[in-house]
Amino acid sequence: MNRAIKFATSMTATIAAVLVVAAGMPRWVGEACAASSPPPPISFSEDVQPLLQFRCGSCHTPGGEGYAKSGFEVSSYESVMKGTKFGQVIIPGNPDESSLMRLLDWRVSAEIQMPHGKKQLSICDRDLIRTWIFKGAKNN
Numbered sequence: 808m809n810r811a812i813k814f815a816t817s818m819t820a821t822i823a824a825v826l827v828v829a830a831g832m833p834r835w836v837g838e839a840c841a842a843s844s845p846p847p848p849i850s851f852s853e854d855v856q857p858l859l860q861f862r863c864g865s866c867h868t869p870g871g872e873g874y875a876k877s878g879f880e881v882s883s884y885e886s887v888m889k890g891t892k893f894g895q896v897i898i899p900g901n902p903d904e905s906s907l908m909r910l911l912d913w914r915v916s917a918e919i920q921m922p923h924g925k926k927q928l929s930i931c932d933r934d935l936i937r938t939w940i941f942k943g944a945k946n947n
């Protein structure tokens with residue numbers, strides 16, 4: 808490679824890096840999610856339930872503290888849609904009105920931010936659940 812081409816190549820890389828930084832965080836995060844998220848459509852049984860099981864199952868299956876206090880169980884589609892002993896936490900098609908998303912986005916008081924006392928789910932993981940709800944919260 809001659810010098811001029813080498814210079815041009817490294818300039819292109821620098822400009823690309825600057826553009827990525829200038830584009831700002833949300834775009835960067837969005838691209839990272841797009842690259843790592845499962846191919847559509849989001850599936851309850853293959854994408855959503857395993858995520859809930861992994862991050863919530865220790866407390867939200869019978870015998871767990873979260874299940875005992877709230878009645879919310881993550882083992883099956885039926886139990887997730889049934890919600891807590893006070894009612895549904897998912898409104899199909901409407902993630903903004905679904906209380907589950909408020910708990911996961913930490914838009915609630917500290918005692919009911921989920922997962923309780925643990926790390927918040929990543930933006931990508933929350934967007935996966937959000938998209939599944941938006942697309943109708945199907946048993947797919």
Ligand code: HEC
Binds near residue numbers: 859877923
């Ligand atoms: C370490 C245990 C633990 C983990 C992990 C956990 N929870 Fe909970 N969860 C609780 C407890 C305890 C409560 C009862 C809180 C209260 O009412 O004071 C609760 C309550 C809830 C409620 C009912 C809140 C309400 O409106 O009263 C929902 C819904 C819920 N959890 C969803 C989840 C989801 C989804 C996850 C995984 C992302 C999760 N939880 C992970 C312990 C846990």
